[in-house]
Amino acid sequence: MTSKIYADNSATTAVSEKALSAMLPCFRENFGNPSAIYSYGQEAKNVLENSRKIIGKAIGALNNEIYFTSGGTESDNWAIYSACELKSKIGKHIVSTAIEHNAILRTLEKIQGLGYEITLLSPDKNGRISPEQLEKAIRNDTVLVSIMMANNVVGTVLPIKELCAVAHKHNIIFHTDAVQAAAHIPIDVRNLGVDLLSISAHKFHGPKGAGAMFLKIPLIPTAYITGGGQEKGRRSGTENVAGIAGMSAAIEEGVENLEGNAKYLTALRDKLIEYTLKIPGAYLTGDPVNRLPGHASFVFEGVKQSVYLINMLNDEGICASSGSACSASSKEAPHVLKSLGYDDEISHSALRISLSHYNTEKEIGIINEKLPRIITELRKGKGPPII
Ligand SMILES: Cc1ncc(COP(=O)(O)O)c(C=O)c1O
Numbered sequence: 001m002t003s004k005i006y007a008d009n010s011a012t013t014a015v016s017e018k019a020l021s022a023m024l025p026c027f028r029e030n031f032g033n034p035s036a037i038y039s040y041g042q043e044a045k046n047v048l049e050n051s052r053k054i055i056g057k058a059i060g061a062l063n064n065e066i067y068f069t070s071g072g073t074e075s076d077n078w079a080i081y082s083a084c085e086l087k088s089k090i091g092k093h094i095v096s097t098a099i100e101h102n103a104i105l106r107t108l109e110k111i112q113g114l115g116y117e118i119t120l121l122s123p124d125k126n127g128r129i130s131p132e133q134l135e136k137a138i139r140n141d142t143v144l145v146s147i148m149m150a151n152n153v154v155g156t157v158l159p160i161k162e163l164c165a166v167a168h169k170h171n172i173i174f175h176t177d178a179v180q181a182a183a184h185i186p187i188d189v190r191n192l193g194v195d196l197l198s199i200s201a202h203k204f205h206g207p208k209g210a211g212a213m214f215l216k217i218p219l220i221p222t223a224y225i226t227g228g229g230q231e232k233g234r235r236s237g238t239e240n241v242a243g244i245a246g247m248s249a250a251i252e253e254g255v256e257n258l259e260g261n262a263k264y265l266t267a268l269r270d271k272l273i274e275y276t277l278k279i280p281g282a283y284l285t286g287d288p289v290n291r292l293p294g295h296a297s298f299v300f301e302g303v304k305q306s307v308y309l310i311n312m313l314n315d316e317g318i319c320a321s322s323g324s325a326c327s328a329s330s331k332e333a334p335h336v337l338k339s340l341g342y343d344d345e346i347s348h349s350a351l352r353i354s355l356s357h358y359n360t361e362k363e364i365g366i367i368n369e370k371l372p373r374i375i376t377e378l379r380k381g382k383g384p385p386i387i
Contacts, residue, residue, distance in 0.1 A: 004317045005363045009203075009294060010152050010180060010354035011321055015246065016205040022249035023207065026242035034239055035230065044241050051248035058251045059178075059197065060188035061214050067221060067231050068244050071211035072179035072200030076103040076146075078213055078235070079196040080111065082221040083144040083173040091141025092116045095134065098339035099123055099151050104177060105335075108146075121147075125341055126287040127156030134166045144173050149181035149197075153323035153336035153352065154286030155295030157185060164193040173219075179203055179211075183254025184292055185262070189214055199251070201243065205356070206250030210243030261357045265294035268355055268364050272296045275368035279375050285337060285350065294355035297323070299342060302379040303349035310351075312374045318367055322350045 006014070015023075026047060032040030034048050049063070056063040069075045080094075096108055098120045108118045119137045121129050129147060138145075145167040150157045160176050167174040175196035178187060183204035189197060194216070201210040215221050220234075227236030254261075273296050276282050281301030303309055306322035313320050323334040337347040353367065 009356040019246040019250040023242040023246040054248040069211040073103040075198030075213040079175045087143035093142045096146045146175040148177040155291040156287040157290045201247035206247040210247040262293040297352045300349045
């Protein structure tokens with residue numbers, strides 16, 4: 001690791017030693033195509049099936065309820081199309097929320113072109129959606145409810161078990177985007193009751209480009225990508241064996257250490273929040289209690305562009321972001337903050353500091369020391385020009 005402070009773990013994480021060790025043989029001695037019937041192929045196939053078992057166990061699912069994908073975006077897309085196809089005879093109405101990741105929002109927008117109607121629920125100021133709100137939005141033709149487990153911009157954890165119960169009362173499929181939640185907060189798909197769930201390896205110290213979708217038996221997903229018939233004919237394409245091996249090692253490690261990491265991260269996060277809120281005109285965004293252990297997010301009065309803030313932090317060796325990795329360089333205020341009721345101006349001052357267990361108390365001390373000065377300078381009008 002360099003001397004830089006990496007504090008953007010909601011965007012992506014460093015691959016852990018265990019994940020890397022699980023991946024390396026798949027590039028070297030165990031490089032076979034898992035569809036091949038000779039020994040190289042069968043060894044690769046064993047890696048896949050063992051990974052499926054590990055990932056299933058990590059979220060309380062059966063191994064044959066896990067389908068491998070290229071990441072969270074693909075899992076979200078596939079989940080929506082599968083639910084719509086499974087319920088195509090019932091109706092064309094979907095309920096989701098205004099704070100979903102674009103992997104959901106843009107897909108819902110696209111599916112409107114196929115005649116679907118979308119209702120997006122607005123969260124309260126803390127980013128929470130209530131079961132009563134969902135109940136009111138459900139119609140006779142609702143086929144899917146898709147609500148994220150934890151928000152990427154403000155870190156709020158949503159009451160998925162209660163929301164899922166409302167959908168099920170009306171016999172509606174429930175999907176949750178658990179990309180920010182997996183291996184960070186406990187997930188048991190049976191206890192939650194969810195039908196579909198998306199995860200992405202690079203958010204929990206696995207590699208980029210590997211993800212999974214859980215689909216509860218007896219539901220069967222659509223054939224999403226057609227071709228050579230991999231993933232029981234439903235998601236063709238030679239599997240990313242190394243990525244999948246890394247993902248299963250990372251989720252296993254994350255779940256094993258979840259309690260200890262959460263305790264450690266909550267303490268670091270709370271120290272960061274405590275110091276940052278001493279800056280006049282600084283506000284915590286998201287839920288103060290129901291939030292991801294390593295996630296701290298703020299807005300600052302009088303700070304005009306978070307791009308300046310992110311650049312000045314970067315000059316001090318601190319890597320953080322304004323909210324979403326996908327819109328980090330965008331001048332548009334994060335849609336999440338706007339839907340939480342923040343006005344346009346203050347939404348532009350967003351800062352997200354997301355920690356991992358690799359972060360140290362010393363690093364938090366450095367952030368706490370540098371941030372107030374940077375905010376003061378920005379308020380005086382200093383900062384690099386926006387390119
Ligand atoms: C909540 C959420 N869903 C989906 C995604 C997309 O995941 P991936 O980068 O694996 O495509 C992200 C990534 O930032 C996310 O935060």
